[in-house]
Amino acid sequence: MDYYERALTNHILASRRDTPGTDSPEVTYFVGMGPGVRRAFGNTGTCCGGTGLEDHTKYQDSVYFRSTDGDALYVNLPLAATLRWPERGLVVEQTSDYPADGVRTLTFREGGGRLALKLRIPSWATAGVTVTVNGAPHRGPARPGTCLTLNRNWRPGDRVSTTYRLRVERALDDPSTQALFHGPLLLTAQSPEQGANAISPASRPPHFTTHGLTLAPFHIGDDTPYHAYFTRSEPVRTC
The missing domain is CATH 2.60.40 (Immunoglobulin-like)
Structure with missing residues (x-):
């Protein structure tokens, strides 16, 4: 059920453009994870778009x-x-x-x-x-x-x-590579900047801010460039 929830929220929901419309719903063919990437959306003119649109009936299931x-x-x-x-x-x-x-x-x-x-x-x-x-x-x-x-x-x-609460998940092969979540929701930084300090709640839930950057839920479907992963630099103390 953990996998079901994460896929439903962070992938299926993230695959649609987050704007109202009944005549030309738009979905994305590919959801990239590289730094600063953008999602590109289109209508249901392809078989992939049609199949992807059907996925959204799963929200009422289970x-x-x-x-x-x-x-x-x-x-x-x-x-x-x-x-x-x-x-x-x-x-x-x-x-x-x-x-x-x-x-x-x-x-x-x-x-x-x-x-x-x-x-x-x-x-x-x-x-x-x-x-x-x-x-x-x-x-x-x-x-x-x-x-x-x-x-x-x-x-x-x-x-x-x-x-639910704010949390961090670490990559299995490199713990310094991390992703931020609010409960099951993946948060991505809406900026090409790389550095980050303390994280604070923003005025619009469940958004957060850090070092002048906005952390927004990944499921919001727009074409803002984003960063899903971060390299965390831990402070090193010397005696």
Whole structure:
């Protein structure tokens, strides 16, 4: 599911031009990772464009799973989606501005009763994930790569919220080559500059700034040149 989410957000969503339009939707044939590259977009005049356009129907897929015995509900993706479960008389609504915001809220709208709510904790969430139930912090373990189980008698109006954090991923063959993420969202520097200092939140979430540069989610489809990887220079102390 980690792979599914990363591919859905950072590749499939990033393959469309981020402008409204119903008569000539545009997608990109190739998403480059070189420094300062630009994405080029076109309409669906090619077979690749047509196939790529079909990928965008996947956003509604696999947000929720249920156990075969009907005693557990798995929440896999932080997407705005409403679940109607007629056999249990249950309606659950997940509200989120994701990927524009790293906070999601799951609300029981109708029905309830004893149910094991299983929240997916991504393997990359090594810095932890903040989980609240009706506004109160949940103190149970939330180990990366597992599901956090909230087993209780649910009632209409109960709310569960989760929040993601800023993080760094290092290349396996060269730890000094790194990429920046906000939760599962890849952030790219919208500038040809190479240096960077401290990272601060910008006025437009989930954008950040560092050393006069803007770090923006990669899924935003435009032709701004970007840098997806950075070489980090660690300070060396001498005695």
